[in-house]
Amino acid sequence: MAALAQQQISKTLKKPWVVCLLATLSCALWGSAFPVIKIGYKLWNIDSGDSASQILFAGVRFILAGVLTVVFGSIISKKLLVPKKDGVKGILLLALFQTVLQYLFFYMGLARTSGAKASILDSVSVFFSVLIATLVLKNEKLTAIKTAGCVIGFVGVVLVNFTSGTAGGGFSFFGEGFIILSALSYAVSSVLIKHFSKFENPVTLSGYQFFLGGIVMLVSGLLMGGSLSQASLAGIAAIIYLALLSALAYTIWSVLLKYNDVSAVTVYSFMIPVFGCILSALLLRESLKGSAIIMLSSLILVSAGIYLVNKKPKNGEYYES
Numbered sequence: 001m002a003a004l005a006q007q008q009i010s011k012t013l014k015k016p017w018v019v020c021l022l023a024t025l026s027c028a029l030w031g032s033a034f035p036v037i038k039i040g041y042k043l044w045n046i047d048s049g050d051s052a053s054q055i056l057f058a059g060v061r062f063i064l065a066g067v068l069t070v071v072f073g074s075i076i077s078k079k080l081l082v083p084k085k086d087g088v089k090g091i092l093l094l095a096l097f098q099t100v101l102q103y104l105f106f107y108m109g110l111a112r113t114s115g116a117k118a119s120i121l122d123s124v125s126v127f128f129s130v131l132i133a134t135l136v137l138k139n140e141k142l143t144a145i146k147t148a149g150c151v152i153g154f155v156g157v158v159l160v161n162f163t164s165g166t167a168g169g170g171f172s173f174f175g176e177g178f179i180i181l182s183a184l185s186y187a188v189s190s191v192l193i194k195h196f197s198k199f200e201n202p203v204t205l206s207g208y209q210f211f212l213g214g215i216v217m218l219v220s221g222l223l224m225g226g227s228l229s230q231a232s233l234a235g236i237a238a239i240i241y242l243a244l245l246s247a248l249a250y251t252i253w254s255v256l257l258k259y260n261d262v263s264a265v266t267v268y269s270f271m272i273p274v275f276g277c278i279l280s281a282l283l284l285r286e287s288l289k290g291s292a293i294i295m296l297s298s299l300i301l302v303s304a305g306i307y308l309v310n311k312k313p314k315n316g317e318y319y320e321s
Helices: 002-013 016-043 051-079 086-111 115-136 144-166 173-195 203-224 233-259 262-284 292-310
Strands: none
Touching: 002 016, 002 203, 016 051, 016 086, 016 233, 016 262, 051 086, 051 173, 051 203, 051 233, 086 115, 086 173, 086 203, 115 144, 115 173, 115 262, 144 262, 144 292, 173 233, 203 233, 203 262, 233 262, 262 292
């Protein structure tokens, strides 16, 4: 009975419309993180140059996210989620790449660039994920269609860049550069999740790596002299929201990666800049210098890219590039 139920879950989570719906939900949640983090900095009186407090802020968020993930997962599973002995290695590696490195670079980089621009640069993780899965680990084939889909999707992301008015402004290693390093760390973690979820529950992996990574960041932030002051209900609400979105989005993402190709899931990351730009404009009042036509064109290109990456080749022909 259990095996039959597992087969049904696997079949459902491989359906394109299910992947599209759940992946888009995750991207919408992640897109909202860009403006909410910057709002959180203001509410907690964290200066853009205060890296220690930014890391501390992230540590609190991910410890809470880890606890929430394990609690929710245990309730759904009707048993306490405890990692298997063979899953410890995966949790340690994911904590390093998915939480510590990704968000260390992300939080410090975001403090030095706009929310819209950060969401755009972060989308290069799609290219990193596809290249790692196809060229390094060789879990998938790099096809001409898949490559074209990535390029078209990225063109749509660049178009959003112009729409948001963030095309200029120069390049800073500690700002834009850190966001790109964050994207690389995320790409590595996506491939690791695909691998380790073969041996461990992806929800367990997400929850415990969040908690462990959060502790590392919390301790690092404190040792560096970071502090969180001027606590308010709004500030606490911001951290709770960020923890909840991480718990939900990464759990969904991890489950999707378990049952689908890395590229078929990570290509939806191109949607994050769209949500990031729109929500940054609404919540941070960042300028959207452009027309609705440009934004619509961007969405069409991103959607086309997602379609091509997920398009199944005819007659088993892959046309490797």
